[in-house]
Amino acid sequence: xxxxxxxxxxxxxxxxxxxxxxxxxxxxxxxxxxxxxxxxxxxxxxxxxxxxxxxxxxxxxxxxxxxxxxxxxxxxxxxxxxxxxxxxxxxxxxxxxxxxxxxxxxxxxxxxxxxxxxxxxxxxxxxxxxxxxxxxxxxxxxxxxxxx
Amino acid sequence: xxxxxxxxxxxxxxxxxxxxxxxxxxxxxxxxxxxxxxxxxxxxxxxxxxxxxxxxxxxxxxxxxxxxxxxxxxxxxxxxxxxxxxxxxxxxxxxxxxxxxxxxxxxxxxxxxxxxxxxx
Numbered sequence: 503x504x505x506x507x508x509x510x511x512x513x514x515x516x517x518x519x520x521x522x523x524x525x526x527x528x529x530x531x532x533x534x535x536x537x538x539x540x541x542x543x544x545x546x547x548x549x550x551x552x553x554x555x556x557x558x559x560x561x562x563x564x565x566x567x568x569x570x571x572x573x574x575x576x577x578x579x580x581x582x583x584x585x586x587x588x589x590x591x592x593x594x595x596x597x598x599x600x601x602x603x604x605x606x607x608x609x610x611x612x613x614x615x616x617x618x619x620x621x622x623x624x625x626x627x628x629x630x631x632x633x634x635x636x637x638x639x640x641x642x643x644x645x646x647x648x649x650x
Numbered sequence: 651x652x653x654x655x656x657x658x659x660x661x662x663x664x665x666x667x668x669x670x671x672x673x674x675x676x677x678x679x680x681x682x683x684x685x686x687x688x689x690x691x692x693x694x695x696x697x698x699x700x701x702x703x704x705x706x707x708x709x710x711x712x713x714x715x716x717x718x719x720x721x722x723x724x725x726x727x728x729x730x731x732x733x734x735x736x737x738x739x740x741x742x743x744x745x746x747x748x749x750x751x752x753x754x755x756x757x758x759x760x761x762x763x764x765x766x767x768x769x770x
Contacts, residue, residue: 516735517735537727537731540724540727541727541728541731543724544724544725544727544728547720547724548756551717551756551759551760551763552759554763555759555760555763557700557704557763557767558763558766558767558770561697564697564700565697568695580679584675584679587671587675591668591671591672594664594668595668598661598664598665601661640680640683641675641679641680643682643683644679644680644681644682644683645679648682648683
């Protein structure tokens with residue numbers, strides 16, 4: 503506290519603190535992965551705005567771009583973005599539900615064995631991660647087996 | 651704008667993205683599975699499929715909506731990450747304006763492409 507105002511604590515660990523700042527739970531790693539996948543999707547999205555605009559230049563421009571992007575390295579990269587989207591979307595739904603109070607639980611007396619909000623949040627995380635894995639596998643089938 | 655309002659917009663944009671990017675991802679990357687169920691397009695990257703989507707008003711409107719929501723959601727998330735790195739007030743202001751103008755440029759460019767694809 504200085505001059506009657508509350509100063510914001512300094513973020514001493516910086517980006518290193520994303521990965522380790524003490525004992526991290528499963529949810530904390532989901533949080534880190536949410537950020538990393540978010541940044542990856544954002545980068546892809548910015549490139550995608552310019553790439554998908556090739557459709558206004560006509561069929562030959564579009565087909566030459568698709569031919570270029572059909573190389574295995576780009577297909578693999580696109581699948582990585584698909585994986586990132588599946589995780590980010592499912593974890594995002596969980597976070598919104600938490601934000602709206604659905605996974606927090608009602609306040610109660612602290613009677614042993616104590617029930618903490620994690621008792622509700624952990625199963626929710628597991629369920630959404632299972633759904634994400636199902637979508638990732640379905641996408642993998644479409645990308646690499648059924649042919650793209 | 652107040653921070654809680656920006657945060658609510660971030661969540662609302664997330665819900666819009668979830669719906670319309672979910673549809674987009676399904677059409678583009680789960681096409682084999684969806685067409686076997688009688689939904690979507692086979693070979694969605696073929697020029698004939700692209701033309702169908704270009705000329706459908708539903709896709710033009712939802713692409714623009716998705717573009718705006720995704721730019722806001724993405725840039726607000728990036729702004730949060732940058733602000734956590736203990737930026738000074740002037741650096742925060744610079745980040746705000748930079749993200750605003752880059753976002754506005756990309757929205758105009760992407761929006762123009764969606765409308766031009768519909769009109770041309």
